[in-house]
Amino acid sequence: MKCFLIMIVAAAAALPLAAQSFPEGGVSQYIDAVDAVMLPVNCRAKMSVLDTFATGDDRTSEGFFLRRNNQVVWVATAPASQKNFALLRNEDLFWERLATTNKVVKTSATASSRGGETSNLDLTRFNTNLDYTVSYIGRDTVNGASCYRFELKAKNRKLAYGLVNLWVDPATRMPVKRAFYAVSGKMLKYYTVSSVELAGGRVASVEMTYVDALKPEDTSSIRIYDITPIDRVPAQFFTKEYLESGRLFPFDF
Amino acid sequence: MKRLIGLCAAALFCSAALFAQEGLNFKLSGDVDARAGYAPASTDSAFYGLAPAAETAAGAYVDGKIVFSRQYTTLGLLDYTFEESNLLDHTNGASLESLSFTVNELYADLNWNDFLFLRLGKQRLKWGAGYVFNPSDPVNPPKNPTSLRAVREGVPAAKVEAIGGELALSVFAVLFDAIDQTGVGAKISSSAIPGSDLAFSGYYSPSESWTAALNASITPFAALPGWDTIQLWFEGGIYDAARYAAVAAGPVPGAVVLGPPGGTSYNLLAGAQAELPVLRTILLTEYYHLSDGLDRGAIAAVYSALRSPDGAVVAASSAWYAELARRQARVATDYLFASISQPTITDGGNPVFDKIGLQATCLVNLVDRSFFATGGITTAFVKDSEVDLTMTWAAGGAETEFGNLLSRVAASLDVKVFF
Numbered sequence: 328m329k330c331f332l333i334m335i336v337a338a339a340a341a342l343p344l345a346a347q348s349f350p351e352g353g354v355s356q357y358i359d360a361v362d363a364v365m366l367p368v369n370c371r372a373k374m375s376v377l378d379t380f381a382t383g384d385d386r387t388s389e390g391f392f393l394r395r396n397n398q399v400v401w402v403a404t405a406p407a408s409q410k411n412f413a414l415l416r417n418e419d420l421f422w423e424r425l426a427t428t429n430k431v432v433k434t435s436a437t438a439s440s441r442g443g444e445t446s447n448l449d450l451t452r453f454n455t456n457l458d459y460t461v462s463y464i465g466r467d468t469v470n471g472a473s474c475y476r477f478e479l480k481a482k483n484r485k486l487a488y489g490l491v492n493l494w495v496d497p498a499t500r501m502p503v504k505r506a507f508y509a510v511s512g513k514m515l516k517y518y519t520v521s522s523v524e525l526a527g528g529r530v531a532s533v534e535m536t537y538v539d540a541l542k543p544e545d546t547s548s549i550r551i552y553d554i555t556p557i558d559r560v561p562a563q564f565f566t567k568e569y570l571e572s573g574r575l576f577p578f579d580f
Numbered sequence: 581m582k583r584l585i586g587l588c589a590a591a592l593f594c595s596a597a598l599f600a601q602e603g604l605n606f607k608l609s610g611d612v613d614a615r616a617g618y619a620p621a622s623t624d625s626a627f628y629g630l631a632p633a634a635e636t637a638a639g640a641y642v643d644g645k646i647v648f649s650r651q652y653t654t655l656g657l658l659d660y661t662f663e664e665s666n667l668l669d670h671t672n673g674a675s676l677e678s679l680s681f682t683v684n685e686l687y688a689d690l691n692w693n694d695f696l697f698l699r700l701g702k703q704r705l706k707w708g709a710g711y712v713f714n715p716s717d718p719v720n721p722p723k724n725p726t727s728l729r730a731v732r733e734g735v736p737a738a739k740v741e742a743i744g745g746e747l748a749l750s751v752f753a754v755l756f757d758a759i760d761q762t763g764v765g766a767k768i769s770s771s772a773i774p775g776s777d778l779a780f781s782g783y784y785s786p787s788e789s790w791t792a793a794l795n796a797s798i799t800p801f802a803a804l805p806g807w808d809t810i811q812l813w814f815e816g817g818i819y820d821a822a823r824y825a826a827v828a829a830g831p832v833p834g835a836v837v838l839g840p841p842g843g844t845s846y847n848l849l850a851g852a853q854a855e856l857p858v859l860r861t862i863l864l865t866e867y868y869h870l871s872d873g874l875d876r877g878a879i880a881a882v883y884s885a886l887r888s889p890d891g892a893v894v895a896a897s898s899a900w901y902a903e904l905a906r907r908q909a910r911v912a913t914d915y916l917f918a919s920i921s922q923p924t925i926t927d928g929g930n931p932v933f934d935k936i937g938l939q940a941t942c943l944v945n946l947v948d949r950s951f952f953a954t955g956g957i958t959t960a961f962v963k964d965s966e967v968d969l970t971m972t973w974a975a976g977g978a979e980t981e982f983g984n985l986l987s988r989v990a991a992s993l994d995v996k997v998f999f
Contacts, residue, residue, distance in 0.1 A: 380929020407964040407998035410609045419802070420775070428730075432709075433777075433799050435808035438855065439927075483803060545929060561694035562745040567771055569743055571706055574689060574697070575652040 349463040349475075351497075358461050358477070364500045365530050366453050367556035370394050371577070374401070374551050376445060381544030388441060392451075393557075393576055397458075398565035399451035402576060403441075411573075414440055416451035417565045419483065423447075429573045445537060445547050448488075458482060459491065469494045469504045469519070488515065499525060506540075514540040521548070530554060610644030611998045619990035626886040626984045630901065632667075633986060634676075639665030643732070644999075653691035659684040659732065684732040697741040704734035705752060705765075707781065708795045708815040708849070712917045712943065713909065715847035715868055716793040716817020718783050719754055719765065725909040725917075725943050726952050726985060728970060728992060746772040760786040769795075775802040789820035809855035818846045822872035824910065825903055827881055835896035836885045838903060845871045860927060864919040873913035879948050880979040887978065911981045912947035935960045943982075950976020950983045968994040 351357050366372070371393050378386040389405040403412040403426070413424040414434070423434045434440050436448040452458060459479035467476040479491040490512070494504040506517035518537040523530060532552035539545040557577075563569050564576055621633035642662040649655040660683050667676040687701030708714035713723040723731050739752040751766045763785025771777050779795040796814045801807035821841055828839030851866040874882070882904070885897035909915060919941040925933035937958040944951040956970040972990045976983025 378929075382929040382931055384929045384931050384934065407609070408611075408960070408966065410998075417771075420771070428732075429706075432853075433797065433811050435799075435802070435805075437805050437857075438809060542928070563694050563743045566743055566745070566748065567777060568741070568748040568769060572689075572697070572699075572741070573657070574691070575647070575649055575655055577652045 354461050354463050354477070355456050357500075358455050361495050361500050361502055362453060362455055364528065365502060365533070366394060366551075366554060367529070368394070368396050368454075369557045369560045370554055371557055372551050372554040374450075374549065376441070376550075377548045379546050379548070381542065391576075393560060393564060394453055395560040395562065395565060397454045398562070399453065400565060400570070400576060401450050409441075412441075413570055414447055414450060415565060415567070415570050416447070418457075421447050421451075422567055422570060424570050429571055431567050431571045445549065449537070449549075455479065455493070461493075464492075467494060472496065472503075474503060501525075501530070516540050518549075604648065604650060606646060606648045608644065608646050609999065610642065611996045613641040613643065613994050613996045615639050615641065615992055615994045617990065617992040619987040619992075621986055622988045624978065624983070625986045625988075626883055627901070627986045634667035634669070637665060637667050639663060641729075653694075654689075656686075656688050658686050661732065682733060685734045695742060695744070697739075697743065699737075699739045699741070702734045702736050703739065704732070705737060705739065705754070708779075708793070709797050709813040709851070710815055710849050711851060711864060711866055711919070712868075714815060715849050715870055715910075716781075716791065716815055716819075718785070718788050718791040718817075718819065718823075719763070722906075722908075722910075726972075726974070726982075727908075728954075728972070746770055754785070756785075758787070761788075762786075763788065775799045788823070791817055791819040793817040806857045809853075809857075811853045813849075813851045815849040816846065817848075818844065820844055824872045824907055826872075827874060827878040830885065830893070830896040832890075832892050832896050834885055834888055834890065835893045836881050836900060837897065838899050842872055847871065860923060862919075862921045862923070864917075864921075866917040868915040868917075870910055870913055870915075873947070874911055875913060876947050879912060879981060883979040883981075883984055887984075909943060909945075909952075909981075912945045914946040916944045916946055918942050918944075945976070945981045948976060948980035948983075950974070950980035952982045952985070964998045966994075966996040966998070968992075968996065970994070 349357065371391065373389070373391045375389045376387065387406070388403055388409060390401055390403040392399055392401040397416070397418050399416045401414040403409040409426050411424065412426040415422045421434045421436060422431050423440045424431045434447060437446055439446050441450065455461060459481055462478050464476040464478050467474055474494040474496055477493040477495065479493055481489045488507040489510050490508040492506040493502055495501065496503050501520065501523060504517060504519045507515050509515050516537055516539050518535045520533060521536045522534045524532045531554060532550065534548060534550045537547040537549065616638045618636050620635050621628055644660055646658045647655055660681065663680045663682070665678050669675070683702060685701070685703050687699050687703045689697065689699045691697050705719050707717040707720060712725045719735060721731050721733050721735070736755040737752050739750055741748065741750040747768070747770045749766070749768050753762070753764045755762055763783055765781065765783035767779055767781040769777065769779035776796065776798040781793040781795070783791045794816050798812050799808065799810065800812060801810050821843065822845040823841065825841055826839035828837050830837045848869040849866060851864070853862065853864040855862050882900050885893055886900060888894055904911065919939065921937070921939040923937050925936050925938065927934060938956070940953070940955045942951055942953040952972065952974045954970060954972045956968060959967045970992050974982040974985040974988045
C-alpha cells in the first residue's frame with residue numbers, strides 16, 4: 328500500500344515536469360504566439376484558392392476576409408458567378424450568404440460551402456487555443472527541418488476534425504504543417520506551407536497546400552496575402568443582420 | 581407618382597452622400613440570361629382564352645447590381661432587370677416584342693459609427709425565412725411559386741436599423757400609392773440563444789390594419805458533425821383582418837362572388853432542411869397553413885363557376901379571376917413544398933459530373949390534391965456561365981388550383997453569362 332502511495336505521489340510530482348518539457352515555456356502562450364505570426368487577432372487579408380484534381384480539372388476562387396479573433400467573415404470576389412457569396416463564422420456558428428440573393432442561411436463547420444478540399448472551418452480557423460486543447464509531443468522533422476510537434480484535440484464536437492497534429496518551425500514560429508484526423512485516427516488530409524514571406528516577424532503572405540490523404544492527387548492551394556493588422560473591428564460585421572443587409576465591409580477590395 | 585418621388589429622393593440622397601467623401605468606388609455584378617421557352621396553353625384551364633397566350637417565347641434578361649461607394653460606410657445600390665421578350669406565333673410567324681426596365685432596388689445607405697444604419701429608397705425588407713414565400717409578410721410584393729423567375733422588386737421605404745453584437749432593432753416606414761396603404765413597422769431580432777435566430781416583427785397600415793409575426797430558426801444538432809446541417813424554421817403571423825375574400829353565392833345559381841374577408845386571421849410556416857453527408861444532396865420541405873385560405877368545397881365552387889358553360893354564371897363570377905391572380909399558392913388553407921437538389925453530381929474533379937447540377941421541387945395543394953412540380957438540370961462547362969433546362973408540370977382535377985394553370989406543361993432553356 329505504501330509503495331502504491333509513493334508511486335502516486337511520484338506520478339503527481341512528475342506531471343508538472345512533463346508539462347515543462349516544452350522548451351519554450353507554456354504551450355498555450357506559445358501557440359498564441361504561433362497564431363499571431365500567421366495572422367494578427369484583428370486583421371484583414373485577401374485569399375485565393377486553387378483546387379486541383381487528379382483528373383486535370385481545376386477550380387479557382389478569390390476573396391477577402393476580416394478577422395476579429397474567432398469571428399471571421401469571408402467574402403468571394405471571383406469567379407463572377409460567386410460574387411457576393413459570403414461565409415460568416417461567429418465563434419461556433421456558421422452562416423453563408425447566397426451569391427445571387429442576399430439570403431443568409433445557416434451552415435456548419437464541416438460543410439464545404441465553397442467546394443473543394445477546404446471546409447468552412449479551414450477558411451475561418453485562425454485561433455487554435457479557442458478550438459483545441461494543445462499538448463506538446465516532441466521534436467519531429469518536416470522536409471528535413473527540425474520542428475516542434477503538437478497534438479490538438481478539439482474542445483467540442485462541432486469542429487470538423489477531432490484531432491489535429493501541428494508542426495512549428497522553432498526559428499520563425501511558423502506553423503509549417505498540419506495533419507487532420509478522423510475520430511478513428513485515420514488521417515484525412517494535411518497541409519504544408521509551400522511558400523511564405525515574412526515581414527517584421529509576421530507573415531505578409533503565405534501559401535498552403537492542402538492534400539487529401541485518401542486521394543493525394545487532389546489538392547487545394549490557399550494563398551493568404553496583403554495581411555494587414557487593424558486596430559478595431561466592430562462586432563456588428565459578424566452578425567447575420569449585417570451580412571443580410573448587403574452592406575459593404577471595410578476594406579472591401 | 582409617390583413612388584417616383586421616393587425614387588428621386590433616394591437618388592438625390594444617394595448622390596449627396598456619395599459625393600460627400602473621397603474615393604469613389606463602384607462594383608458591377610449580375611448576369612445576362614438568354615431564354616427560350618415553350619408553354620402550350622391548356623384548353624382545360626378556366627383561364628384559357630382570357631388573354632393571348634404564346635406557346636413559344638424568346639427573350640433576354642439582364643439582372644444587374646451596381647454598388648457605388650465612397651467608403652464602406654456610404655453606399656448607393658441599383659438593382660435592376662432589363663427584359664427584352666419576343667412572343668412568336670407559329671401559325672403566321674407574327675411576333676410581339678416588348679422591352680422593359682425594372683428597378684428592383686435603388687437606395688442610399690448610411691452608416692453611423694458601425695452601429696446605426698439608415699437606408700432610404702426602394703428596397704426589399706427582410707421578413708422571414710420561407711423558401712417559397714413568407715405567408716406573414718404584409719410588406720413585400722408576393723412571390724409566385726409557379727413562376728420560374730423570382731420576384732426581386734422591393735418597396736419604397738425608409739429604414740433605420742441598430743445592430744448590436746447579439747441584438748438588432750429596425751424601424752421602417754413604407755410608402756405605397758395610396759396614403760391609407762402607407763405603413764410603419766418594427767423588427768427586433770437576436771442570435772443570442774446558441775444555434776438559433778429569433779425575430780419579432782410588427783406592422784401597421786390603415787388599409788391592412790396590424791400584423792404581428794414571429795420568425796425562428798434553429799440548428800438542433802449543431803454539436804453533432806454530420807447532423808449539424810439539419811435546420812428547422814418557423815414563421816407565424818397574426819393579423820387583424822383577413823387579406824383575401826371569402827366565397828359567397830352569386831346572383832345566379834352556380835355563380836360565386838367575393839365575400840367579405842373574415843376577421844383576425846393567422847398564417848403558419850414550418851420548414852426543415854438537411855444536407856446529406858458525402859452525397860451533398862440537399863433536402864428541403866415547408867408546410868404552410870393559411871387561415872384565410874379556401875376549403876375544398878369553396879375551391880370547387882370557384883373553379884366550377886369560372887368553367888361553367890353558362891356565360892351568365894361566368895360573368896357573375898368574373899371578380900374571382902382577379903382574386904385568384906393575386907393569391908397564387910394562397911388559394912387553399914394548406915400546402916406542402918418539397919425540394920431535392922444536388923449542387924453538382926460529384927465534387928472530386930470529374931470533368932463532366934462536377935459541372936452538372938440537378939433540382940426537383942413539388943408544391944402540393946393539400947386541400948384539393950393538385951400539385952405543381954419542376955425539374956431542372958444546370959450545367960456550367962464554360963467558366964462564368966451556366967446553361968439551365970427547366971421543365972414544369974401541373975396536375976389536378978378540373979376544379980382544383982393547379983389543374984387550372986394556363987400552362988400545365990412548360991419547358992425553358994436559359995443560357996446565363998455572369999459578370
